[in-house]
Amino acid sequence: MEPWLITLIFFGSLILLLVLGLPVAFTLSGLAIIFSYFLFGSQSLFTIVLEAYGAGTSFVLTAVPLFVLMANMLEKSGLAAGLYTMMYRWLNNIPGGLASGTIVICAIFAAMAGISGVAAITMGVIAMPSMLERNYDKKLVTGTIMAGGALGILIPPSVIAILYGSISGTSVGKLFLGCMIPGILLTLFFILYITIKCFFNPGLAPPARDRFSWRDKFLALRALIAPLLLVITVLGSLYTGMCTPTESAGIGAVGSLICAAVYGKLTWKNLRQALLSTLLISSMAIWIVFGAACFKGIYAATGASELILDLVSSINVPPLAMIGFMMLVYFILGMVMDPVGMVMLTIPVFLPIVEALGYDPVWFGVLFIINSEMAYITPPFGFNLFYMKAIAPPSITMGDVYRSITPFVVIQGVCLALAMLVPQIILWLPNKM
DSSP, X not given: OOHHHHHXXXXXXXXXXXXXXXXXXXXXXXXXXXXXXHXXXXXXXXXXXXXXXXXXXXXXXXXXXXXXXXXXXXXXXXXXXXXXXXXXXXXXXXXXXXXXXXXXXXXXXXXXXXXXXXXXHHHHHHHHHHHHHTTOOHHHHHHHHHHHHHHHHHSSSOHHHHXXXXXXXXXXHHHHHHHHHHHHHHHHHHHHHHHHHHXXXXXXXOOOOOOOOHHHHHHHGGGGXXXXXXXXXXXXXXXXXXXXXXXXXXXXXXXXXXXXXXXXXXXXXXXXXXXXXXXXXHHHHHHHHHHHHHHHHHHHHTTTHHHHHXXXXXXXXXXXXXXXXXXXXXXXXXXXXXXHHHHHHHHHHHHHHHHHTTOOHHXXXXXXXXXXXXXXXXTTTOHHHHHHHHHSOTXXXXXXXXXXXXXXXXXXXXXXXXXXXXXXXXXXXXXXX
């Protein structure tokens, strides 16, 4: 069978089954089994087993459940309430101060957790009622919480970065470093947008009447001690070379248990819920890894991947335009697919092209991660959109949720374009590693 026909059938079948609503993991692995049998015979099914075994025994993937456990325990620990009180005392008098403070807390949680849902749900429960009671515009409130929550995808330790590293063979430590500056930059962009908008339209965020003494403000800073110690311990052990990403994840998981104990939240009920949530999320991710490994292995065995490389090399467009096209593909896929599925589906196809064009896989990986962050807040299937609707009061409709996120998606797009045009934003820290 001709390579172009194999490619067409492979990806046509995949898109069709995903549109029909079949789970990504079983769609990938099922197609791999079917095509393996009909293209290479029954003996080739052993290849499926070997591919799945090779993917599942990757030591790097052990970090995924550990970071997820860390995130789930932090959600139960009560850290967010203390942080929000601290931000309220320091920022309540500036335009949109509570919204900006929410972004800062989400960034801190991102540096501890590595996934998106923790900050979005936690700040939705804590910050949303407080801002709505103070007559903050409901679209500003929901957009802020959803965009801030999505920072967990980008700011290290990012679970998506671990999955990308395991598939591409790229250093996870360098990916974490590459995500650092874009994550800080995006956080500052969000805060700058909120401040400017609320300065010119004070009705969106009425100034708070509460006044706090300097003593009260400095006492509130105690809430930063535990989060900063955890962040420094986890990321510091990784960046100094003392630990691998998996070992750092283990330290983070233990640290989150200690934080929960310090705040009096380490109960059997909370531990059971955190472990159950960790099991569900990690199982989903690992099954997608299995399916993607099988799909990638069979597709590569057909030789059809060389067709794509030849096709790209024959297209007379600037290399950066090709990268821009890939980012556009990711943006569209992010509207209907979760980032875990995106990385498993596209990296085996896109990464050889990126390397053939002479680009750094770390740079491309961070661009992908920024795009994955956008996927969490882009309609119609962004995860944070549904988290928000689940915890928002009835007065906030799904239409309000969709409209509120538009300016934040634009800001993410600007950050993505800036990182594409100025690669050193991503590569400066990894090159110092």
